[in-house]
Amino acid sequence: MNKITIINGPNLNLLGKREPELYGNENFLDYLNKLRKKEIFSNIKIDYHQNNSEGKIIDLLHSLEFKTNGIILNAGAYTHTSLGISDAIKSISTPVIEIHISNLYLRETFRRKSFLSPVCKGTIFGFGLKSYELGIISFCLPD
Incomplete structure (x- = not known):
């Protein structure tokens, strides 16, 4: 069985309450439970x-090195500020997909710069919570 780990950063624990016009009304744990039940992911363990x-x-x-097949990372605001998270991604061999719920290019100018994109396997944004599903699917595609 493949294992994919989702990591959400700051304020993403407030999904469903925080700025619903940007992030929707669904709580992330409710979404995650639906995601785990999808037939397409029946052979994938999704940690969160x-x-x-x-x-x-x-x-x-750092701790996930060799413990998961891939990481889906929504670092929230740290995307635009954290060289530390960027360096951490560079220091591990586990592939990381950068995820964002909203389209960063439709937001404030400062959100268009990501310190993570250059060190991630790929970036998916703008598809709402479905961005996470697309990230998991991307790990299922042949290289």
Whole structure:
């Protein structure tokens, strides 16, 4: 069985409540339960972590080396500020897909710069919560 780990960063624990016009009304844990039940992912174990702390996200990335087949990372605002998370991604061999719920290019100008994109396998954004599903599917595609 393949294992994919989803990591959500700051404020993503508030999905469903926080700015529903941008992020929708669905709680992430409810969405995750639906995702895990999809037939297409029946042979994939999907682990989930959420943390508002940059250092804890870095520690988690380090700890996942060789323990998961891929990482789906929505680093939230740290995307635009964290060289530490960027360096952590560079320091592990586990592939990371950068995910964002909203289309960053339709948001504030400062959100268009990502320190993570250059060190990730790929980036998916703008498809709402479906961005996570697309990220998992991308790990199922042949190289």
